[in-house]
Amino acid sequence: MKKIPHEVPLVPLGRHGLAPDVVAAHQRERLFEATVDLVAKRGYRNTSIDQIVKAARVGYVAFYNLFEGKEDCFLAAFDRIAEETAEALAQAVAEEEEWPRQVAAALGCLLDLAVAEPKRARIALVEVQAAGPAAYARYEEAVDRAVPKLREGRALSDAAAALSDTLEEALLGGIVWMIHQRLVKGELGEAEPLLEQSIQIALSPYLGDEETRRVVDAIMRERSGRA
Amino acid sequence: MTDGAARADYMDAIVDLADERGYEALTVEEIALRAGGSAADFESTFDSKQACAIAALEEISAIHLAVVREAFASEERWPDSLRAAAYAHVAWIREHPRKMRFGMLEMLWASELTSAIRDGLIGEYIAMIDAGRAVAANPESVLPLTAEGVIGAIAQVMARNGARVEEIDLVAAVPEMMYLAVRPYLGEEAARRELTIPPPTD
Numbered sequence: 001m002k003k004i005p006h007e008v009p010l011v012p013l014g015r016h017g018l019a020p021d022v023v024a025a026h027q028r029e030r031l032f033e034a035t036v037d038l039v040a041k042r043g044y045r046n047t048s049i050d051q052i053v054k055a056a057r058v059g060y061v062a063f064y065n066l067f068e069g070k071e072d073c074f075l076a077a078f079d080r081i082a083e084e085t086a087e088a089l090a091q092a093v094a095e096e097e098e099w100p101r102q103v104a105a106a107l108g109c110l111l112d113l114a115v116a117e118p119k120r121a122r123i124a125l126v127e128v129q130a131a132g133p134a135a136y137a138r139y140e141e142a143v144d145r146a147v148p149k150l151r152e153g154r155a156l157s158d159a160a161a162a163l164s165d166t167l168e169e170a171l172l173g174g175i176v177w178m179i180h181q182r183l184v185k186g187e188l189g190e191a192e193p194l195l196e197q198s199i200q201i202a203l204s205p206y207l208g209d210e211e212t213r214r215v216v217d218a219i220m221r222e223r224s225g226r227a
Numbered sequence: 228m229t230d231g232a233a234r235a236d237y238m239d240a241i242v243d244l245a246d247e248r249g250y251e252a253l254t255v256e257e258i259a260l261r262a263g264g265s266a267a268d269f270e271s272t273f274d275s276k277q278a279c280a281i282a283a284l285e286e287i288s289a290i291h292l293a294v295v296r297e298a299f300a301s302e303e304r305w306p307d308s309l310r311a312a313a314y315a316h317v318a319w320i321r322e323h324p325r326k327m328r329f330g331m332l333e334m335l336w337a338s339e340l341t342s343a344i345r346d347g348l349i350g351e352y353i354a355m356i357d358a359g360r361a362v363a364a365n366p367e368s369v370l371p372l373t374a375e376g377v378i379g380a381i382a383q384v385m386a387r388n389g390a391r392v393e394e395i396d397l398v399a400a401v402p403e404m405m406y407l408a409v410r411p412y413l414g415e416e417a418a419r420r421e422l423t424i425p426p427p428t429d
Binding site: 130132133140159163164166167169170171172173174175176177178180181184193194196197198200201204205208209 | 251342372375382383406415
């Protein structure tokens with residue numbers, strides 16, 4: 001996953017000879033960092049454009065050249081976090097061969113990212129749900145990206161194949177909800193406890209309890225060995 | 228009538244108008260007009276639009292919870308009690324779709340206080356689901372956050388279908404919700420049995 005620098009340098013003031021697109025990219029970067037920082041701390045509704053532009057050290061004209069308003073700026077930040085998270089999850093999945101381990105790797109990656117980058121996690125899972133209907137629709141789209149991978153589990157079980165089409169949405173909803181609640185309460189200290197529960201929720205309808213337990217135990221042992 | 232609508236009229240008006248136009252867009256004047264009162268009277272009843280919304284949400288939550296709790300208590304055994312609560316839950320939603328949307332969708336992004344009210348309600352449902360721990364063959368094998376995961380799954384399905392609750396058959400979704408809730412506590416066989424139990428006839 002591409003790591004974004006937390007300190008984005010300002011472009012030089014005055015005549016600097018930088019191309020307009022370079023300047024705009026710098027401004028966009030600083031606005032992204034400021035939006036993530038402020039919205040994660042203050043909440044979407046309590047964050048103003050004024051606060052964002054001041055924290056980013058960007059003028060109003062530059063802000064409105066890049067975004068239509070606060071919602072547009074927030075949605076851009078959400079889209080970027082969602083895209084980068086999707087890339088990281090895809091990479092984690094690609095490193096495993098078997099479906100249960102792919103699912104577990106994706107969940108481990110998601111939780112590790114949430115623990116390492118709690119402000120971004122708060123934007124992507126909490127504030128996005130408080131930022132109005134357009135943001136909520138983007139959030140649902142982002143969660144839905146994981147549905148096809150989870151649905152592959154139906155090939156492993158005739159019983160699971162017979163369950164309703166909304167099973168995967170529901171299972172993902174349950175997992176995201178647990179992370180959401182920990183983020184809201186500021187209790188997402190480490191990934192392990194939630195990971196065990198999340199893998200169990202995701203795999204057990206497809207693998208059954210016994211096989212799921214075996215997979216969960218093996219993965220948790222491996223993670224603990226790596227740590 | 229130009230003045231002095233009842234408190235309940237203002238709360239009904241904000242729920243109906245929020246459903247029609249979205250909460251954010253509403254003004255005190257139009258809420259007052261819909262309720263048959265005036266802006267001045269509204270302001271002598273509630274400090275703000277948000278105070279009215281919170282009062283409405285508190286009342287909706289309390290009434291809904293009372294209905295669900297009564298159904299849960301009507302059966303002695305879990306999961307029968309949980310199933311009765313689930314059917315009472317969807318029956319109430321079908322009867323009051325606007326109130327459901329107000330609570331689950333419009334108020335989702337209103338304030339931290341409304342989130343706290345919603346969380347309190349969800350905490351009650353979590354307790355109803357986690358009552359399954361008492362009848363589980365092996366309660367130690369049920370992970371601590373099981374009920375929270377189940378309620379998240381159900382909330383996801385409800386939030387997604389909230390906008391078209393009048394068109395879809397929520398009653399038909401209950402067996403699947405019960406499958407998800409029963410499985411971690413009583414196992415696959417008991418959970419699958421839930422998929423075959425028909426809804427109550429009354």
